[in-house]
Every structure is written in C-alpha cells, then in structure tokens.
Amino acid sequence: xxxxxxxxxxxxxxxxxxxxxxxxxxxxxxxxxxxxxxxxxxxxxxxxxxxxxxxxxxxxxxxxxxxxxxxxxxxxxxxxxxxxxxxxxxxxxxxxxxxxxxxxxxxxxxxxxxxxxxxxxxxxxxxxxxxxxxxxxxxxxxxxxxxxxxxxxxxxxxxxxxxxxxxxxxxxxxxxxxxxxxxxxxxxxxxxxxxxxxxxxxxxxxxxxxxxxxxxxxxxxxxxxxxxxxxxxxxxxxxxxxxxxxxxxxxxxxxxxxxxxxxxxxxxxxxxxxxxxxxxxxxxxxxxxxxxxxxxxxxxxxxxxx
Amino acid sequence: xxxxxxxxxxxxxxxxxxxxxxxxxxxxxxxxxxxxxxxxxxxxxxxxxxxxxxxxxxxxxxxxxxxxxxxxxxxxxxxxxxxxxxxxxxxxxxxxxxxxxxxxxxxxxxxxxxxxxxxxxxxxxxxxxxxxxxxxxxxxxxxxxxxxxxxxxxxxxxxxxxxxxxxxxxxxxxxxxxxxxxxxxxxxxxxxxxxxxxxxxxxxxxxxxxxxxxxxxxxxxxxxxxxxxxxxxxxxxxxxxxxxxxxxxxxxxxxxxxxxxxxxxxxxxxxxxxxxxxxxxxxxxxxxxxxxxxxxxxxxxxxxxxxxxxxxxxxxxxxxxxxxxxxxxxxxxxxxxxxxxxxxxxxxxxxxxxxxxxxxxxxxxxxxxxxxxxxxxxxxxxxxxxxxxxxxxxxxxxxxxxxxxxxxxxxx
Numbered sequence: 001x002x003x004x005x006x007x008x009x010x011x012x013x014x015x016x017x018x019x020x021x022x023x024x025x026x027x028x029x030x031x032x033x034x035x036x037x038x039x040x041x042x043x044x045x046x047x048x049x050x051x052x053x054x055x056x057x058x059x060x061x062x063x064x065x066x067x068x069x070x071x072x073x074x075x076x077x078x079x080x081x082x083x084x085x086x087x088x089x090x091x092x093x094x095x096x097x098x099x100x101x102x103x104x105x106x107x108x109x110x111x112x113x114x115x116x117x118x119x120x121x122x123x124x125x126x127x128x129x130x131x132x133x134x135x136x137x138x139x140x141x142x143x144x145x146x147x148x149x150x151x152x153x154x155x156x157x158x159x160x161x162x163x164x165x166x167x168x169x170x171x172x173x174x175x176x177x178x179x180x181x182x183x184x185x186x187x188x189x190x191x192x193x194x195x196x197x198x199x200x201x202x203x204x205x206x207x208x209x210x211x212x213x214x215x216x217x218x219x220x221x222x223x224x225x226x227x228x229x230x231x232x233x234x235x236x237x238x239x240x241x242x243x244x245x246x247x248x249x250x251x252x253x254x255x256x257x258x259x260x261x262x263x264x265x266x267x268x269x270x271x272x273x274x275x276x277x278x279x280x281x282x283x284x285x286x287x288x289x290x291x292x293x294x295x296x297x298x299x300x301x302x303x304x305x306x
Numbered sequence: 307x308x309x310x311x312x313x314x315x316x317x318x319x320x321x322x323x324x325x326x327x328x329x330x331x332x333x334x335x336x337x338x339x340x341x342x343x344x345x346x347x348x349x350x351x352x353x354x355x356x357x358x359x360x361x362x363x364x365x366x367x368x369x370x371x372x373x374x375x376x377x378x379x380x381x382x383x384x385x386x387x388x389x390x391x392x393x394x395x396x397x398x399x400x401x402x403x404x405x406x407x408x409x410x411x412x413x414x415x416x417x418x419x420x421x422x423x424x425x426x427x428x429x430x431x432x433x434x435x436x437x438x439x440x441x442x443x444x445x446x447x448x449x450x451x452x453x454x455x456x457x458x459x460x461x462x463x464x465x466x467x468x469x470x471x472x473x474x475x476x477x478x479x480x481x482x483x484x485x486x487x488x489x490x491x492x493x494x495x496x497x498x499x500x501x502x503x504x505x506x507x508x509x510x511x512x513x514x515x516x517x518x519x520x521x522x523x524x525x526x527x528x529x530x531x532x533x534x535x536x537x538x539x540x541x542x543x544x545x546x547x548x549x550x551x552x553x554x555x556x557x558x559x560x561x562x563x564x565x566x567x568x569x570x571x572x573x574x575x576x577x578x579x580x581x582x583x584x585x586x587x588x589x590x591x592x593x594x595x596x597x598x599x600x601x602x603x604x605x606x607x608x609x610x611x612x613x614x615x616x617x618x619x620x621x622x623x624x625x626x627x628x629x630x631x632x633x634x635x636x637x638x639x640x641x642x643x644x645x646x647x648x649x650x651x652x653x654x655x656x657x658x659x660x661x662x663x664x665x666x667x668x669x670x671x672x673x674x675x676x677x678x679x680x681x682x683x684x685x686x687x688x689x690x691x692x693x694x695x696x697x698x699x700x701x702x703x704x705x706x707x708x709x710x711x712x713x714x715x716x717x718x
Contacts, residue, residue, distance in 0.1 A: 066453070066484055069463045072435045096437030099444075103437075116489050116500065117431075119383045122411035140492050141383070148384045168508070169487045171455040171614065174537050177621040178514070182531050195523075196512040196535055198494055205517070214484075215537075219493050290517045297492075302383070305496050306503045 002233065002263045005060060005158065006242040006256050009037035009249075014048060016253040021260035024058040024088070026241070030212055031071055032078060033062030034093075034115075035166060037244050042081060049085045058088040064113040065213055066169075067094045079106050091136060098130055109133045111158065115166065116140065121152035128155045134239060139165040139223065142300040143231065150235040159232060161225040162255055162283070163243025164207065165296060168217035175210050188215075190245075193290075205292065207246065221292035222246065224283055227276040228298055229262050247288055254286045315586045316552060316559050319375075319473065320575045323564040325355070327571050328363045328374070333711050334572040334670050335579025338373040339363075340406060342564060345393055346378035346386075347502055357396055364401040373403035377564075378412060379428035381486065381500035387411050391419030398423040404448060408486060417446055424448040426473065430486040430500070434460070436467035443470040451560065454480050454542075458550050458615045465555040476544035476551065477574055477602070478562025480613055482508035482537045509538040538625040543610035545598055548581045549589065550615075569637035570605045572713055573668070577601050580672040597674075604635045604715065634718040638665065641712040642699065651704045659716055660692045667704065669712035677705045 005024040008014045017025060027048055030039035040048065049059045061082055065071065075097065082090065083106055091113040092098055101108060112118065112127035113136040124135040134156040141149070149157065175188035186192070188210040195205040196217070207218040225232065229240070242259060244252035258279045265271045287293055297305075320336035322328035331339045341363065342354040355363065360374070367374045376397055380386065387409075394416045397405060405423060407413050408430035416425055426449040427433060427442050439450045449471035452461065456474070465472060481488065488499055490507035497503030514535035515525040527534065544551060544559075551559060559582070561574050577598045585592045602610070609632065611623040638659045643652040659665065659679060666676045682702040684690050693700045 066432050066434055066455075066487075067438075068434045068456070069436070069460050072437055094435070094438060095431070095433075095441040096435040096439075099437040099441035116487055117381055117409075119381055119500075120387065120409075120411055121384060122387055122414070123382070123409060126410035126414050138489075140489050140498070145384045152384075167489045167493050168483050170483045170508075170537065172482065172537070172539070172619050172624075174482070174624075175514075177619070177624050178533075178535050178626070181621040181624070181626045182526070182533050184526070184531065193516050193518070194514060195517060196514050198507075198512065199510055202513065202523075205523075208514075217490065305492060305498050 002238045002240065002267060004240050004242065004256070004259055004263060006252075007037050007163075007244045008048065009244060009252075011044070011047070013249060013253060014051065016250065017256055018052065018055050018057060020253055020256045021263070022057070022242070022256055024060055025052055026060045026062065028062030029078075031074060032065055032067075033091075034065050034169075034213060035211075035216055035245055036062060037248070045081075046085055049087060053086070060111065061087050061090045062113075063097055063110075064091040064093040064115075067096055072096060072100075075100060076104065079104075079108065083108055089133065092132075102131065111136060115169075118157075119145075121149045124149075124157060125152070125154045134158060136160075136241070139167075139219070140297050140305070142297050142302050142305075143228070144302050146232075146237065147235055150237065153236075156239045157237060158239040158241050159225070159237050160223055160243060161229065161232075161240040161259065162223060163241070164222045164246050165219040166216050167206075167219050169214055171214040173210055174215040175208065205290075207291075218246075219296065221294040221296075222287070223296040224280065224287070224293040225295055225298060226258060226262055226279045226283055227273075228295060229259075230266055230271045230276070233266050246291060247286075251286050251288070255283055258283050258286075312555070313552060313586075313589070314555065314557065316556055316582065317373075318575060318578045318582060319558045319560045320571055321478075321561055321564040321566065322363070322571065323566070325359045325363055327568050329366055330568040330711075331571045331575050332367055332370050332372045334575040336372060336575045338375060338403070338558070339367070340375040340377050340560075340564070343376050343378065343393065343397070346380045346382075346390060346412060357400060360397070360402065361400050368401070374401075375404045375406055375426065376402050377406040377428070378416075379406055379408050379430050380412070380502060381409050381430065382411055383501070386501070387415060390415045394420035394423055406451065413445065413447070426471075427451060428485075429453055429475065432484045432486060436464040439464060439468045439470050439472070443468065449473055449557065451475075453484060455484060455614045458547070458554065461556065461615075462554045471557040472555065473558035473560050474551065474556045475542060475562060475613070476559040476578070477542055478566075479541050479608070480539060480562070482539055509536075511536050533626055536625060539619060540609040540611045540623050540625060541606065542613040543602055543606075544612060544615065545577060545581060545602055546594055547612065547615065548578075548585050548594075549592065552582070552585060552589075567637060569635075569713065569715065573601060573605045576668070576670060576672055579670075597672075601668075601672075603633060606632050608632070635666075635715045636718050637713065638716050639693075639700070639714045641667075641669075641708045641710055641714070643710060644704075644708050646707060649703055649705075649707075650701055651708050653700045653702065653714065655693045655696060655698045655700055657716075658692065658694045661690075663716055665714050665716045667706070667708055667712055667714050669709055673712070675706045
C-alpha cells in the first residue's frame with residue numbers, strides 16, 4: 001500500500017490535502033522540527049490531529065532537530081502533549097530524543113530522520129533495532145543504491161518525491177552576519193526568497209534562509225520523482241513524501257493531486273510512461289516559476305560521486 | 307565533592323596525517339594522536355596509514371606512553387561497509403587504542419565483530435545534549451566527541467549529567483555546518499563530503515540574490531555591494547580558556563588538522579602541552595602566557611576565535627573583506643645532531659635559508675631561542691652562504707643547547 005505524506009501550512013490547505021488523498025500529514029513546531037512550511041501552535045496541532053484522525057488518516061510530527069540542552073529541557077512536555085493527542089508517529093534525528101522516548105517509555109512510534117546521514121540499509125536497520133518504525137532516506141542516494149538497499153531494509157525508507165532538498169545546515173547566522181558586514185538592513189527569513197549562485201555559475205540558484213536552527217541551504221533544483229514512482233514501488237519504496245516548503249497554498253494541493261493520481265494508476269496496475277510524462281508536465285506547470293525541478297541524485301551513477 | 311578532587315588532567319589529542327607527524331606530535335607532548343587508515347576515513351587526501359605504518363606508530367606511541375586512535379568516520383553508502391569487520395579486527399590486533407566513528411553501521415560492525423576495540427563517537431554525529439551521550443554510552447561507546455556548536459555552558463550542563471568521556475575541539479579549522487549535515491560538496495562538485503571528498507564549498511565566494519516572480523535575478527553586487535557572500539569562517543583557538551575546559555570536565559582536547567604540517571603539529575601540541583601542564587601544576591596560580599598565544603599565531607592560517615564556546619559566531623568571526631595580516635613563518639629545518647662540547651648543531655634543511663637570516667629554534671617543553679645564522683657548512687665541510695637543497699644536512703654553531711628533534715623556523 002503506497003502511503004503519501006504531505007506537509008501542511010494552513011487549516012484551509014489541510015482540508016484540501018485530505019480530500020486530495022494524502023494518507024499522512026506532516027506538521028510540527030519550530031523549536032523541535034526542521035524547515036517546516038509553518039510552525040503550528042499547540043492548539044492548532046491538537047486541532048489538526050483531531051481532524052486528520054476523524055478522516056481515518058495519520059499525523060507525523062517533526063521532532064527531528066539537533067537538540068541543544070535548552071530544547072531537551074522542553075522536550076518531555078512536548079512529548080507528553082503529543083502522546084496525549086495520540087499523534088501517530090514522530091520523526092527524530094537526534095539520538096538524545098530516542099534516549100528520552102525509551103527512558104520515559106513514551107510509546108510514541110518514531111521514524112528515524114538523520115537527514116544526510118541515512119545512506120545505507122545497515123544504518124537504518126541499526127535504528128530499527130532501537131525501535132524506529134521507518135526511516136527518511138538521504139537525498140543523495142542514486143537509484144542503483146536504492147536497488148541494493150531495498151531487499152536489506154527491515155523498516156521502510158521514506159523517499160522525498162517532491163520538494164526542496166536541504167544540503168547544508170549551519171548553526172551560524174550566515175546571512176545576518178553577511179548583512180551586518182555589508183551594513184544592509186535585510187531580512188534573512190524564508191519569505192525574503194534569497195538564493196546563492198556558485199562562483200562562475202550564475203545560472204545556479206540555491207535557496208538560503210535563516211531560522212532558529214541556523215542557516216539552511218537547498219539544492220539547486222527541487223526534486224520531482226513523479227516519472228520514477230513505478231520504479232520506486234517495484235523496489236518496495238512505498239512511502240513518499242511531498243514537501244511544500246517552497247510551494248504554497250492550492251498549488252501544493254494540486255501537486256499532491258498529481259501524486260495521488262499516480263498512486264491510483266500504479267495501484268490499479270495501469271501506470272504507463274505516458275501517464276508519468278503527463279503528470280510530470282502538469283507538475284512542472286504548477287511548480288513555482290522561479291524554482292527548478294529535476295530528479296536529484298536518482299539517475300546518477302553511484303561512481304559519479306567521488 | 308570539592309572541585310580539586312574532581313579535577314582530571316585532560317588528554318592533548320593531536321592530528322597525525324603521516325608517521326612522521328605522529329612521532330612529532332608525541333615528541334612535542336601529545337598524549338594521543340588520531341590517524342586515518344586506508345579505508346572508512348574522511349580525509350582521502352591526508353596521508354593515510356598502512357597497517358605496517360600503524361604498527362610502527364603504535365609501537366612508538368607505547369614507548370612514549372601515548373595512544374593512537376583511528377578515525378573511521380565515513381558515512382557509508384550501501385556496500386561501503388563491506389570488510390569493515392576485518393579492518394576493525396586488524397586495528398585491534400595492531401594495538402590501536404580506539405576508533406572514531408559516526409556511522410551507526412560501522413559502530414555496530416565494530417562492536418560486534420571487533421569487541422574490545424573501544425569506540426568514540428565522531429563529531430560527525432553532532433552530539434549536542436547529554437541524552438545523546440547517554441544513548442551512546444548504553445551502546446557501549448567509551449567517548450563522545452561533541453559537536454563544535456556546543457557552548458561552554460552546554461559543555462558544563464552535559465558534563466553534570468553523564469560520566470561518559472567527553473572530547474572537544476580546541477584548535478583548528480571548523481566545518482561551517484553541523485558536521486555531517488552538509489552535502490554542498492556532493493551537489494556542487496560531485497564529491498561526497500561524508501566519504502572523504504569534501505571540496506570545501508563553504509569556503510567559496512557566492513553571489514547572493516533574489517528573484518521575484520517574473521523578474522530577472524536581482525543581485526546585491528548589482529546594487530553596489532562589493533563584498534561577495536561567503537560562509538567561510540576563522541579558525542578556533544581555546545588557548546585562553548584552558549581552565550574552563552578542565553573545570554568543565556572535558557577529557558580530551560582535540561586539535562584539528564590531519565592535513566597540516568609537522569611545523570603546525572609540533573607547535574600546537576607544544577603550546578597546549580605547556581598550558582595544560584602549567585594549569586594542572588597549580589590551578590590557583592595559573593597565568594596565561596602571551597608567548598603561548600604568540601606561538602600559535604606563528605602557524606595560524608586564518609584568524610583565531612573561540613567558535614561557539616562563548617557566543618554564536620558573528621560577522622567578526624567570518625572571513626569577509628581584507629583581513630588582518632597574520633605573520634607567516636616558514637619551517638626551515640630540524641636538528642639531527644648536537645655536540646654539546648663544540649655547540650655545533652647538524653640540521654636537515656626543510657626550506658631554504660641563508661647566512662644572515664634570523665632564525666628561531668623551538669623544542670618540546672617550550673624551549674625557545676632566536677639567533678642569526680652566522681656561518682654554516684655543508685656535508686663536505688665546505689663553508690656555504692645558502693642552504694638551497696631540500697633535506698640537505700648543514701652544520702652551524704648555536705647559541706643555546708638544542709636536542710635532536712628540535713625545529714627551526716624563520717619569519718617570511
């Protein structure tokens with residue numbers, strides 16, 4: 001059974017995403033979650049979980065930040081809240097959070113999300129032994145490696161099939177530091193919409209912004225694996241993530257509709273390359289105009305990356 | 307419990323890219339060194355050790371009461387970990403004191419296939435809270451290297467809540483990102499930062515711009531901002547904060563730089579050895595010596611700061627604009643023999659120097675002096691004005707006693 005997880009940025013979008021057919025919604029708050037389209041209040045999180053559960057669907061909450069002691073002090077209270085709300089699962093990227101989940105016997109299922117560090121089946125199976133029910137795969141894994149990993153995985157490996165790929169997280173306020181140095185009064189937030197380009201490659205466009213977790217930089221193009229979904233399913237990768245960090249409102253809902261359509265075609269054994277191309281074309285049209293799309297590391301030869 | 311009885315002398319842990327650097331670091335006071343093997347490391351371009359070289363290094367370290375650790379801190383992709391069990395067993399057999407690992411696959415392989423070989427969690431795993439340290443302690447790890455983003459107050463907090471050994475970086479270059487959480491190099495250069503290929507993209511200069519929908523890109527340089535965007539930062543030095551590190555229970559003080567020279571390794575090891583010995587001998591009367599700071603500047607490649615220990619780095623700790631000029635010293639030779647009766651030293655040349663040059667001798671235990679090269683002879687006993695050939699042997703009178711292994715530098 002294919003499971004589509006999608007981020008949510010508003011109550012309005014939530015309703016539409018649930019209608020569009022997503023199975024799991026992904027939410028959180030900025031203290032504990034990384035790079036969320038929206039940081040929801042406790043009351044909102046509670047309401048979302050309630051609504052989603054009424055529809056018989058699931059909620060994943062992001063608890064995937066690298067936690068400094070101050071956040072760890074606030075963590076038990078948040079985990080108590082999530083347990084009380086009967087959250088279905090959380091994502092975790094810090095072994096300290098896993099320690100707390102186990103020490104205090106929270107019983108909240110977790111998906112291991114160590115981001116760039118989740119690159120082999122043996123690592124994932126290590127976290128499976130520590131209670132993880134699934135894992136979020138790094139974006140830097142080519143298809144040939146996914147193929148070799150698949151038969152070895154003891155828990156699922158979720159794949160980002162649409163959205164931005166974070167390729168750098170610094171605790172340093174790199175943009176603020178720069179603006180201070182050049183004496184500009186500029187915002188460094190996601191909404192400011194800043195990019196960097198590589199030296200001598202002016203056509204490159206890596207998104208960059210700052211928040212309470214530091215500075216985040218994203219891959220040149222966002223990922224769109226719609227044409228590869230059948231290949232993923234054939235290998236057993238049935239957990240797909242749609243990330244709406246840079247695609248907002250109804251546009252993101254429409255993106256989700258395309259992936260839900262793909263899921264239906266595949267589940268009915270009616271998938272074809274033509275359908276894949278049509279959906280791909282549609283997604284390109286909906287995708288924000290100032291952002292690129294490609295298939296990330298999927299088509300790379302593992303030997304291409306030294 | 308009173309502070310004094312808790313106080314523990316921390317280890318000085320130095321980088322050693324080659325056997326020569328390993329011996330130099332230990333000779334200059336390092337309690338332990340970390341090296342790379344031919345596999346599973348993160349510095350593909352640092353000289354890595356064969357098993358034979360490791361064995362020689364371990365034997366040398368044992369003679370001097372020091373330890374050798376092997377960094378195997380690669381983040382493996384599918385299939386990369388094949389053979390790791392054999393590798394770890396071989397290290398155990400050689401007498402490597404511990405391995406530094408971040409990848410849980412490698413940790414598990416080491417723990418199950420080479421039991422008895424202690425494991426230290428690499429900074430690549432970004433450990434920033436005591437619960438993480440407790441997690442790895444439960445897994446049987448001996449030590450955790452903290453993330454470089456941990457503040458001194460956080461070190462204190464972590465130490466209060468766990469008894470696993472703590473290692474912290476005190477000197478050298480720093481990743482700009484949380485270590486391991488950066489694939490700029492993978493995406494920009496097709497070189498895997500977490501598998502030894504990091505192209506240091508964070509040190510590049512970038513164009514910063516916005517691109518509102520339907521418009522051309524709008525760069526800051528077009529608006530007249532001359533300085534390009536960069537993430538590159540100054541290096542770290544904690545020489546002025548040894549008491550904080552000791553009092554907060556850091557067990558191992560780590561110096562970065564397996565790619566650095568013997569000049570660097572000897573100088574930095576020497577300074578921290580002197581400072582820690584001085585503090586431990588009498589903490590109440592400890593005084594930070596200006597000569598230690600001056601000494602570290604002689605091998606500095608960038609300006610120095612305290613990283614995240616006392617505040618989040620600002621623009622002042624980044625490399626923008628024209629920076630203060632750092633005095634540059636050149637390593638010119640090492641003492642191979644010394645005759646106390648005639649006060650003549652035989653020196654192996656490592657960079658050219660001439661009669662009339664002001665040179666500086668330094669040795670373990672922070673022995674230092676300067677003199678002018680007044681006269682010198684080559685191996686044939688001929689008087690020469692210049693020592694132009696790499697590794698040539700030169701004899702000259704020295705104004706103070708020296709020892710084999712002492713080094714010589716000159717201001718550029």
